[in-house]
Amino acid sequence: MTALSIDLVTDIVCPWCFIGLTRLDRALQESGIEAEIRHHPYFLDPDLPEDGVDVAERLKAKYGGDIGAMFARVEAEAKKSGIALDLSRQPRQRPTDRAHALIAAAEAKGTQHALARALFETHFMEHRNIADPEVLAEVGARFGFTKDEALAAIDTPALARVREAAAGMAQMGIGGVPFFVFDRRLALSGAQAEETFIDALRQATEPAAAR
Numbered sequence: 001m002t003a004l005s006i007d008l009v010t011d012i013v014c015p016w017c018f019i020g021l022t023r024l025d026r027a028l029q030e031s032g033i034e035a036e037i038r039h040h041p042y043f044l045d046p047d048l049p050e051d052g053v054d055v056a057e058r059l060k061a062k063y064g065g066d067i068g069a070m071f072a073r074v075e076a077e078a079k080k081s082g083i084a085l086d087l088s089r090q091p092r093q094r095p096t097d098r099a100h101a102l103i104a105a106a107e108a109k110g111t112q113h114a115l116a117r118a119l120f121e122t123h124f125m126e127h128r129n130i131a132d133p134e135v136l137a138e139v140g141a142r143f144g145f146t147k148d149e150a151l152a153a154i155d156t157p158a159l160a161r162v163r164e165a166a167a168g169m170a171q172m173g174i175g176g177v178p179f180f181v182f183d184r185r186l187a188l189s190g191a192q193a194e195e196t197f198i199d200a201l202r203q204a205t206e207p208a209a210a211r
Helices: 017-033 055-064 067-080 097-109 112-124 133-143 147-153 156-171 194-204
Strands: 002-010 035-041 181-184 186-187
Touching: 002 017, 002 147, 017 067, 017 112, 035 097, 035 112, 035 156, 055 067, 097 112, 097 133, 097 147, 097 156, 112 133, 133 147, 181 194, 186 194
Parallel strands: 002 035
Antiparallel strands: 002 181, 181 186
């Protein structure tokens, strides 16, 4: 039986993307459905400076309101899926073009999904700088990359390809992440409940006659 194709659009500094990816993984495990997951880049902020920005300050300027309450809501949703998220421990949002370039290169090695999950963990759980080439090379070493391969995967031409791919996601009408496409026909937006993912997986694997 051919594995179900899932296209997943995320940004590594997006906590809802981390939650959504985790819930998708749990839904796949619970449903027993096999899937081939392909990751696509998206930039929450394509114009970040190299040293990043303070997340709380950026959110305050963009949305106003109680940032502590906003963080608490995200952390509570993460906890439901077994993620002990503490957003205060990763105060900076940094450029993700290099991280996305490494994820793109990992497709050829068959480690793309596992690497993407590791980069979310590196940013949110280990509180490290995923814009740092040395950090990316260290993470990449666990997923089939030599240091030279990892550094080559995040060179200037690769970054240009990632930016082009991210722009393509926006041109397709994707205005927020996470965004999921099952079997190239069934779309789901946001970090939905695991039951919603299970329903989507089952719909996407139904025989054509049953749709």
